Amino acid sequence: MSELRINGFAQTKKILGELIPFIRFKELQAKALYDAAELLSKKKVQELSKKDRSKLVGYISVIQSENYSTKHKRSKDELKRILDLTP
Secondary structure (H helix, E strand, O other): OOOOOOHHHHHHHHHHHHHHHOOOOOOOHHHHHHHHHHHHHHHHHOOOOOHHHHHHHHHHHHHHHHEEEEOOOOOOHHHHHHHOOOO
């Protein structure tokens, strides 16, 4: 197992796009991260629509649920509050 650090959403999306066909373990997490990177490479978080921020919450939830090492997982309600999606 190895660890790789990638900077930037566009670069993350590009590399994940090339790696996803070969990923067998944590495929859901990789696809959710790819979708999140695609969304975030187009606009800054502050510029995302409510619909896009809701999608982002879904992607983060998938990533968290597939990541067994996360010590503190944020709930969907907590993520919505952070991304200003509460009524």
